[in-house]
Amino acid sequence: MLGRQTLKLRPTLGSQFSHITRSLATAPLDASRLQVTPISHPSTPKPNDQLVFGKTFTDHMLTVEWTKENGWDAPQIKPYANLSLPPSACVFHYAFELFEGLKAYRTPDNKITMFRPDMNMARMNKSAARICLPTFQSEELVKLMGKLIEQDKHLVPQGQGYSLYIRPTLIGTTAALGVSTPDKALLFVICSPVGPYYKTGFKAVRLEATDYATRAWPGGVGDKKLGANYAPCILPQLQAAERGYQQNLWLFGPEKNITEVGTMNVFFVFQNKATGKKELVTAPLDGTILEGVTRDSVLALAREKLDPNEWEVNERYYSITEVAEKAQKGELLEAFGSGTAAVVSPIKEIGWNGQAIHVPLLPGEQSGPLTKDVAKWIADIQYGKEKHGNWSKVVADLN
Numbered sequence: 001m002l003g004r005q006t007l008k009l010r011p012t013l014g015s016q017f018s019h020i021t022r023s024l025a026t027a028p029l030d031a032s033r034l035q036v037t038p039i040s041h042p043s044t045p046k047p048n049d050q051l052v053f054g055k056t057f058t059d060h061m062l063t064v065e066w067t068k069e070n071g072w073d074a075p076q077i078k079p080y081a082n083l084s085l086p087p088s089a090c091v092f093h094y095a096f097e098l099f100e101g102l103k104a105y106r107t108p109d110n111k112i113t114m115f116r117p118d119m120n121m122a123r124m125n126k127s128a129a130r131i132c133l134p135t136f137q138s139e140e141l142v143k144l145m146g147k148l149i150e151q152d153k154h155l156v157p158q159g160q161g162y163s164l165y166i167r168p169t170l171i172g173t174t175a176a177l178g179v180s181t182p183d184k185a186l187l188f189v190i191c192s193p194v195g196p197y198y199k200t201g202f203k204a205v206r207l208e209a210t211d212y213a214t215r216a217w218p219g220g221v222g223d224k225k226l227g228a229n230y231a232p233c234i235l236p237q238l239q240a241a242e243r244g245y246q247q248n249l250w251l252f253g254p255e256k257n258i259t260e261v262g263t264m265n266v267f268f269v270f271q272n273k274a275t276g277k278k279e280l281v282t283a284p285l286d287g288t289i290l291e292g293v294t295r296d297s298v299l300a301l302a303r304e305k306l307d308p309n310e311w312e313v314n315e316r317y318y319s320i321t322e323v324a325e326k327a328q329k330g331e332l333l334e335a336f337g338s339g340t341a342a343v344v345s346p347i348k349e350i351g352w353n354g355q356a357i358h359v360p361l362l363p364g365e366q367s368g369p370l371t372k373d374v375a376k377w378i379a380d381i382q383y384g385k386e387k388h389g390n391w392s393k394v395v396a397d398l399n
Helices: 010-022 090-094 117-130 138-151 231-242 293-305 320-328 369-382
Strands: 060-067 076-079 097-099 102-106 111-115 163-172 184-194 205-210 247-252 257-261 264-271 278-282 311-315 332-339 343-352 355-358 392-397
Touching: 060 138, 076 138, 090 163, 097 117, 111 138, 111 369, 117 138, 117 163, 117 293, 138 163, 138 184, 138 392, 205 231, 231 247, 264 293, 264 320, 278 293, 293 311, 293 332, 293 343, 293 369, 320 332, 320 343, 320 355, 332 369, 343 369
Parallel strands: 205 247, 205 343, 278 311
Antiparallel strands: 060 076, 060 184, 097 163, 102 111, 102 163, 111 392, 163 184, 247 257, 257 264, 264 278, 264 332, 332 343, 343 355
């Protein structure tokens, strides 16, 4: 049984590593020390129809070196180029690597905004603390990413579904084969003008419920954005693809609890015939679930916009067996994944135990009604059509 009591230890573990790594940094990360070396000949934007996700990059990159002795060096914005690292660098041998993914958008008032960067920075620091890499001042990195975007603001694509994907990465660079805490690290940020993550656009996918491989486990690092979490998931995805499925629906434990889908968080909509209410449900943050920014946004907006007399919004454990039973009773209404890259990805079918669990879609469309609403709610905020607190941070002016 997956015990909640055991999983409550996760925040304590993170705090232990946090105080260790923070104590190492002598000079703090400081955006005021930024040095800029501009490219000689700025590139021209590619047409939107030529933007393949993560294949095109902007002219400049941000780099900041760190050492145990001196702390964070002066940040540099310079032309996008290859990195030079010794083959003995610990990132290559022991996976001292973490990353984040967030986006910037053009708004109707000719500004460029980042969507909820504070949450990405908080998660990035948690990841760094967990694997003994240096932490940093979140607001300073947000400022630096803003300067980087401003340098290449002409390359931020226009149009619904198009944005600038931002990839901050932190790696250990100590040149030694002994397994120990890195005394050198490199923080870098690259940016990619992107269109929709899936070439097919907003189209429902088929999932294979997967219990023969495990994405994360209690006491592990499933709630951190580490590169080491991703490579082991590719083989099960390829195996699922051979059987006609686009992604894995990750299950865990003897109860076959649903955790995530592919590299996204996942939501289901059920009908409670006893109460007459609908329920939007996703797995709880128990240390095995990635603390998705889009996940948090979906939950916040659903709790604000859905009528509590008609809806419940819950973070709880639920199993593939529960989903299958509700489907048989006509109580499974919708399902969708959520993440930065695709934002919202509707689900139409789940393969489990040789059977197909069908998820209803709107007639002639590729999603259920709430899935469609959620995608619009988030897009309207991201593209500046609606304001929502401090979720959008202006980083450049195109006027």
